[in-house]
Amino acid sequence: MKDMTRATFLKLTAAAIGMTVLISVVMVNIDWLGMDGSTEKDPIVTLLNVMIVLSALVFSIVMVMMIYAIWKYRAKPGDESDGEPIHGNTRLEIVWTVIPTLIVVFAGVYSTIVLNDIEAEASNQMRVDVTAQQFAWRFDYPEQGVSSTELHVPVGTQLELHLNALDVVHSFWVPEWAIKRDLVPGSDLPGGDEIDNVVRVTPDVEGSYQVVCTELCGWGHATMRAAAVVESQKEFDAWAADQAKIPEGNVSTGAAGGQGAGIYDNQVTE
Numbered sequence: 001m002k003d004m005t006r007a008t009f010l011k012l013t014a015a016a017i018g019m020t021v022l023i024s025v026v027m028v029n030i031d032w033l034g035m036d037g038s039t040e041k042d043p044i045v046t047l048l049n050v051m052i053v054l055s056a057l058v059f060s061i062v063m064v065m066m067i068y069a070i071w072k073y074r075a076k077p078g079d080e081s082d083g084e085p086i087h088g089n090t091r092l093e094i095v096w097t098v099i100p101t102l103i104v105v106f107a108g109v110y111s112t113i114v115l116n117d118i119e120a121e122a123s124n125q126m127r128v129d130v131t132a133q134q135f136a137w138r139f140d141y142p143e144q145g146v147s148s149t150e151l152h153v154p155v156g157t158q159l160e161l162h163l164n165a166l167d168v169v170h171s172f173w174v175p176e177w178a179i180k181r182d183l184v185p186g187s188d189l190p191g192g193d194e195i196d197n198v199v200r201v202t203p204d205v206e207g208s209y210q211v212v213c214t215e216l217c218g219w220g221h222a223t224m225r226a227a228a229v230v231e232s233q234k235e236f237d238a239w240a241a242d243q244a245k246i247p248e249g250n251v252s253t254g255a256a257g258g259q260g261a262g263i264y265d266n267q268v269t270e
């Protein structure tokens with residue numbers, strides 16, 4: 001470092017910035033999370049992009065300095081001597097402590113702001129109790145008094161999903177909604193309120209989606225999917241009224257949903 005001229009320093013800085021821009025442009029333009037399906041999606045994508053740029057910056061600085069050092073301080077042919085013993089460089093150590101600290105503090109504060117923002121309770125909410133088990137989903141609507149193996153929801157309404165699992169840990173994910181949360185057994189038992197099992201999401205694009213389990217939960221894990229239908233309030237009300245006619249204990253499996261249900265009924269649950 002001592003023998004680095006100002007010109008070399010500027011060249012390395014330019015190389016690191018150039019590499020950061022190049023990586024950022026490519027990575028930010030990749031559609032990582034697929035199509036939009038919820039109001040939470042946008043702030044999450046923005047957060048992801050900011051993190052990509054920060055990561056690209058750190059990666060570029062490390063790569064440029066490493067490649068420069070490998071080239072500049074390589075051993076001459078036939079040089080078998082040991083490297084010079086080097087100890088300490090206070091200024092360098094302060095710099096490489098302060099910069100990562102600032103980056104991590106910024107990332108922490110920004111993530112917290114985004115999380116508080118997307119988890120804020122809206123005035124129009126609908127509660128759905130989501131129950132996962134090997135290898136099926138069940139959705140109970142306490143306000144409507146109905147149950148289903150398909151998740152039907154009215155568009156533009158904030159869902160308050162209460163998650164619970166009957167056997168092992170599962171994970172609730174609708175890719176287009178960009179929200180994912182584990183379902184942990186025991187959430188409904190005494191002391192279970194210490195498990196943060198409520199997740200809020202506001203689907204804002206009508207259409208058919210899939211609830212996917214993203215926690216490897218057993219042999220049938222890959223089949224553990226359910227239909228998620230985002231529809232107008234009117235269509236939802238009509239569906240809920242239909243569901244209410246089904247006799248209790250006879251949960252509808254629907255036309256498209258619950259592919260995982262029933263397939264592994266004989267599977268031993270451990």
Ligand SMILES: [Cu+2]
Binds near residue numbers: 135171214215216
């Ligand atoms: Cu699962």
